[in-house]
Amino acid sequence: MRHKQVHLLTLATLLFDSHGFALNGKRKLVKFPRSKTNVPDFQRPSFAVNNPELDDITLQPRVYPQRWIQLGYLAALALLSDWICFSVAATPGIYEETFHHSAASIIDIFLFTNVASSFLVTDTVAKFGLQRVIQCAALLMTLGCWCRSGVSFLPFLEGNSLMSYSFFVAGTVLVGAAQPFFQCTPPLLSAKWFASSERATSTAIALNFNQIGIATAFLVGGMMATSPVGLENYFGLIAVLCTLVTGGTLLQFADDPPIPPSLSELEKKRKGEKEPPFLESVQTFFATRGFTHALVAFICSISITNVVGAFIDEVMKRGGITGQLQIDLAGAGFELAILVGGILIGGFVDRTREYKKVTMACLAFSSLFVIPLGLTEHAIGKEPLLLLLSLFGLGLTVGSIQPINAELAVDVTYPGDETAVESVQQIGGNLISALLVPIAEFAAHQDYELLPQIPWAASDIRGDSILLLIITLLTLGYYSLFDAPLRRTMADAEAPEETDDTAIPSILYTVPENDSFLT
Template identity: 25%
Template sequence: VLHGQRWYILAAFSLLSFQQCLFWITFSPVAQATEKYYGVDVDAVDLLLNWGPIIFVPVLPCVVNMSARKGALPHIVRTGALLCAMAAVLRLLPTWMPDTLLGQYANTRGIALVHLGQILNAAVGPMVMAPPPNLSATWFGEKERTTATAVAVMANQLGAAIGFFAPWVAPSAANIPNLLYAHLVLAGLTLVMVLVYFPEAPPSPPSPSASMAAALPDAHRAGVVKEFWTALRNPSFLTLALSGGIISGVYNAWSASLDTILPESLYDPKQAGWLGFASVMAAIIGGTSIGPLVDRIPSLQHKHKRLILFIMLACSGVSLLFTLSLPISGVSQDGVLPTSFVASGAIVLVMGLLQGAALPLYYELGVELTYPVSETMSAGFIVQFNNIAALTMLFVMPDVNKNSINAMLTFTALGTALMIFFVSERYRRVEAETASRAGGGGGPRGPGLGAARAAGDGYMALPDAVGDA
């Protein structure tokens, strides 16, 4: 049975995810104004952004551990909303406090408090990036899960896109507080929404797998280490997670650095900025479009591997066109193909659409390959590889000739596409739900589904959990 409350839950979660990314990118689009307002250099402003991936890596295991408890999603969401609200307050404290109270930080207007706020907000990243498949499995039916996952995932990227408009709110250093006040209002709204209503689950489960999960005692969901090793020993899932995490992380780092990658002789900083914004918006459109298509068109259902492979091969080809249209170290100083701002914009838009469309498919196929491992665990692998790849890319890019970075993206896209060939596609969750229905209405623990998950070693007992993946 589907309940209307699911859309409120999705909206509240998506708003939290949106604001987390919006807060994360706060100061980068207004870097010069931030430097003047706080009296710091560009490295300090860069660190405000870099706290995101730095804090994400160690916090993610804690979030996965929290999610192992039955009905943990509301606690994770409320914790995330509270941390975001605290971050919004901390970032405003230097504005409220007189210099005499700031002591040794008076000359930099309490930038240490701003850093602390960014750290708290960074800790929310895993709380909104790992749970989307779990939220969709708990609240949405079988023909809505990909759509719900796509919306929850893309809400985070929408925060980055809207963040590009910060200069309109804070055109000068004196306007920085206006931007922070706007964020404080948003944080307060989100906190109220999740505190007022965000239950563990709907009144009745929306699918057979959700029914079974609701019927399990909490002890069956406590084996975090066992889940981790089960997922890690699944070669198909590990290949899929590496493919999705690597290309997503590399692409995100690339699109965020277009203003420094693109040659100034062809594009000015404003044009490069608009290309970056277009890539993010295209990814959001691609991600939110693929969900309804897969959920509603029977010929696309349970074809995730083929869809991902097609999308990534297409992305490789489009990326190659972009690379050949720009200078390439050791090959051409002018580009092999003719180019223009319009042509580059079109290519970037297509790349964004393809990348955005692939991400929800990676999430959902990861859940199917690892079932009955928790959805948050499988998503956690993907987002962790994403952040590690992005950190690595950001670390090596300063030492790589900028005319070679586009080629790096092309080879990464091709390499991760080829990895998909080695994924053995299997829809374990669908198989379990089909077995449950074949049991003749035996309830959430009917033959097949209930027995598979309750027998023997409990939660990890689904046959062939590793063997033929």
């Protein structure tokens, strides 16, 4: 009789589970809220993380194949947003000839809008959830693209005419307002969907995939935007691609997985922690030991990549690379190196948690690689090969600093809001970048003689390289003082708590083997 009761209890549990009910540790039936995922109802189990009354049920962290779809869409949206930001960086002359405004000014408009919008990301995500926010931001970016491109490029419409400068600026502002929702959420996505051994890598992909967007701007923009008509078709291509990616995001992007992927995230769910308002989080972060070191390193990295990317045409030409195709390929290679460095070096940090040592090594190498970008030795002349090697080396080292220190900031502020952490970093990084762009533009035309009295050692260096070198060395000196506990790493290392004898065995809550979300 007892054996039959157990089987009936198990059957009832599974039946009630499909309708949003579960048994708590005291064998009482309780209702729980649904997880906002695309898992079919008949495959969506009930979990202790969704109900405080189920805290005593033993759960093990799990990861799902859906996490790669999530990452893919966030990375694609980031790619498109920075492609739009730097869309005219490869051919600034055509843009200036068409709109009678400098290409650097439209980048500045984008970055300042980005900074203003970043203040809204954390509270918006907390109120509406990751899924809805990313989908709405994708729609906003698509609207901005069509404002920039218009519709006259479509083959079934006669005539070609670019949108007015006012419409172009309005579209740029819309895209700039949408971008922070793709840039500030990678650590949150990594925490929600990826195991502790994957987080730095997934954050590196999501954060640095925008560099592929900049590389695409150099390659595609350099080939298409060679005339006003080509510029219009180029903007139209971006609008169409953005529309397609947004459509996929609306159909496939999910919110939370059924079970968190790590013990630290599971513990946050069990405690039912609510994220505080953004400004309150900011005050807490700056009072947390180690946060400012990660912030300064992040700002240094994003500032260097943005400045070099914005003036890649000038950097290549003064180094002896003057062909437009060669400049475009060099710019694309720099952006690709940033992505590759983030993935490879981020993967190493995932395994070792050596945030400080790796970041300091990257800063040290970056300070060496930034010098040849503006240095000319008079006895040798221009050295295109050295310039390219330094450019790609700089991309590998300085680009990886962003995702590593995004994860470090989340680690030291645990259990703080991941989105708030990244919002602060993006605000700082993009604000400093926007301020540095005009300064670097001025400094690039300042030439400083070195050792002119010694013929074999005489050389000159441009002011923008000196500026970036000073920023890197100051960051390295400050970062060497980092000494803070890795709170999330310690939480992940803790063993899961055992339940008492009254808890329902976790076997009743096992996801079916054929669950399409489960690895």
